[in-house]
Amino acid sequence: xxxxxxLIQSIERSSAVLRLLAAGRLRVKEIADALDLPKSTAHSIxxxxxxxxxxxxxxxxxxxxxxxxxxxxxxxxxxxxxxRGRALNWADALAARSGEEVRIGAxxxxxxxxxHHVFRPDDSMQSLDTGRxxxxxxxxLGHVLLAYNAPAVEVAVRAGLEAYTRRTLTSxxxxxxxLGETRNRGWxxxxxxxxxxxxxxxxxxxxxxxxxVGAIGISGPVERLCDTRxxxxxxxxxxxxxxxxxxxxxxxxxxx
Amino acid sequence: xxxxxxLIQSIERSSAVLRLLAAGRLRVKEIADALDLPKSTAHSIxxxxxxxxxxxxxxxxxxxxxxxxxxxxxxxxxxxxxxRGRALNWADALAARSGEEVRIGAxxxxxxxxxHHVFRPDDSMQSLDTGRxxxxxxxxLGHVLLAYNAPAVEVAVRAGLEAYTRRTLTSxxxxxxxLGETRNRGWxxxxxxxxxxxxxxxxxxxxxxxxxVGAIGISGPVERLCDTRxxxxxxxxxxxxxxxxxxxxxxxxxxx
DNA sequence: CGGCACGTGCGACATTGTCGCACGCTGACC
DNA sequence: GGTCAGCGTGCGACAATGTCGCACGTGCCG
Numbered sequence: 001x002x003x004x005x006x007l008i009q010s011i012e013r014s015s016a017v018l019r020l021l022a023a024g025r026l027r028v029k030e031i032a033d034a035l036d037l038p039k040s041t042a043h044s045i046x047x048x049x050x051x052x053x054x055x056x057x058x059x060x061x062x063x064x065x066x067x068x069x070x071x072x073x074x075x076x077x078x079x080x081x082x083x084r085g086r087a088l089n090w091a092d093a094l095a096a097r098s099g100e101e102v103r104i105g106a107x108x109x110x111x112x113x114x115x116h117h118v119f120r121p122d123d124s125m126q127s128l129d130t131g132r133x134x135x136x137x138x139x140x141l142g143h144v145l146l147a148y149n150a151p152a153v154e155v156a157v158r159a160g161l162e163a164y165t166r167r168t169l170t171s172x173x174x175x176x177x178x179l180g181e182t183r184n185r186g187w188x189x190x191x192x193x194x195x196x197x198x199x200x201x202x203x204x205x206x207x208x209x210x211x212x213v214g215a216i217g218i219s220g221p222v223e224r225l226c227d228t229r230x231x232x233x234x235x236x237x238x239x240x241x242x243x244x245x246x247x248x249x250x251x252x253x254x255x256x
Numbered sequence: 257x258x259x260x261x262x263l264i265q266s267i268e269r270s271s272a273v274l275r276l277l278a279a280g281r282l283r284v285k286e287i288a289d290a291l292d293l294p295k296s297t298a299h300s301i302x303x304x305x306x307x308x309x310x311x312x313x314x315x316x317x318x319x320x321x322x323x324x325x326x327x328x329x330x331x332x333x334x335x336x337x338x339x340r341g342r343a344l345n346w347a348d349a350l351a352a353r354s355g356e357e358v359r360i361g362a363x364x365x366x367x368x369x370x371x372h373h374v375f376r377p378d379d380s381m382q383s384l385d386t387g388r389x390x391x392x393x394x395x396x397l398g399h400v401l402l403a404y405n406a407p408a409v410e411v412a413v414r415a416g417l418e419a420y421t422r423r424t425l426t427s428x429x430x431x432x433x434x435l436g437e438t439r440n441r442g443w444x445x446x447x448x449x450x451x452x453x454x455x456x457x458x459x460x461x462x463x464x465x466x467x468x469v470g471a472i473g474i475s476g477p478v479e480r481l482c483d484t485r486x487x488x489x490x491x492x493x494x495x496x497x498x499x500x501x502x503x504x505x506x507x508x509x510x511x512x
Numbered sequence: 513c514g515g516c517a518c519g520t521g522c523g524a525c526a527t528t529g530t531c532g533c534a535c536g537c538t539g540a541c542c
Numbered sequence: 543g544g545t546c547a548g549c550g551t552g553c554g555a556c557a558a559t560g561t562c563g564c565a566c567g568t569g570c571c572g
Binding site: 265 | 518522527528529
Binding site for chain 2: 006007008009010011012013014015016017019020023024025026027030033034035036037044045047048049051052054069070147148149150151152183186207208210211212
């Protein structure tokens, strides 16, 4: 079939599927016939579109229809409950392995909202942070979330980069450089930007297609997170990034 | 990156792009960074999404935003003016080569609307059909449009398959079989289903991803369209299908 | 006026999507 | 109630396809 080179065939086809489904509920065969595709190919496209929530399948008639994900494009996107649900188990394991407290965060408006919090194993003198709002520019979680979300950076900068300690990044340029490093490494390190003597290590949690929807990280005294040269301890970084990948896999896996 | 096998990567990625753009206008670089993709890949996805109308590019800032095509999923889709515009030149050439009158049609509600009409070269005693509504189940144009649009078939059947001649297909089963043949061949032949002594040959005009958006065909006396065994003359079929492919290519090409 | 960073395009490679085939299953017709 | 046709689904091999590195031209900022 005539196909314009330089354009991605499967995306064109999926848009055709969506336009077809806009007209009404259809069976796999009908879609395949309408687009002159083998059943397998049409089914593969439908499976993918279903996975990302753009189409849904009627459990009774086996017909496909447009999904809620299309409408949510105007809204927020993934809801936070799902993120928390998927991350629960992994967060406990991370706390056990790293020996530090664990937080899971997501971006809401211009703040980092803590959707889950696990205490440090051997220390019960901590306050539950779940639901609390943190400043994106001064925390490891925030750095990760900002690094993969350009509009949020603008908002944060316009809101003013408030200084909490001497090391808080208050200049837009410093912040941009830190976010660039974060992207390059795939994880963030924040040292005494929020509270003196404390720091954090965090990594991104991704959804379909690599979209960053949250962050997971540990926090604790600088001397436990870093070596004498203020570099993050590799073992801890590995634990954090491995956990983030695990949650990502979980999130991209079986649909709720 | 962790990627679930059996699902189509590029579609997942494009949905991530759309979700990102839902948050605000973004530059290519920002999207690439957010999804950890090379600029080229992000640009390729964006180019495709722009082509199908799901995203648009701000001519000034070069930023990308969500396009109107997403909203039009609820509407009709391609508007008929564009179809007519693209088909104009080709229709004249088809009339010249085939020596018959040419019609271009599209489906509106449960009827075939004639969006363009070219008279037969050597015969001026004809009425202009542009804008007229034809029955889908009794015309070559209609057969093509129904063959690739299952919901429309249901509607047509429910509306009742009115008989215009002795050969009109009035049984849902006969109609379904005729549509199946049409799909297999890629073109339709209608003989005396609408007017005695006359018939038509038509082929589908497709848009992005193979979606059928219209049909183009010729009509005339049966003895000129068919041989003695009432089979369509191959030369005429070639002219019609070649023209349909040309319009398809034109439609998938430069965006208005 | 120089330098940087961005959007864009091309080409080669290797990954990826496509397609043919087969399995169970449901529903219809006899 | 039995049989058969048609559907949705899944797997595997192949080749077409999407991806990625690189380079060009351009506009903005310094």
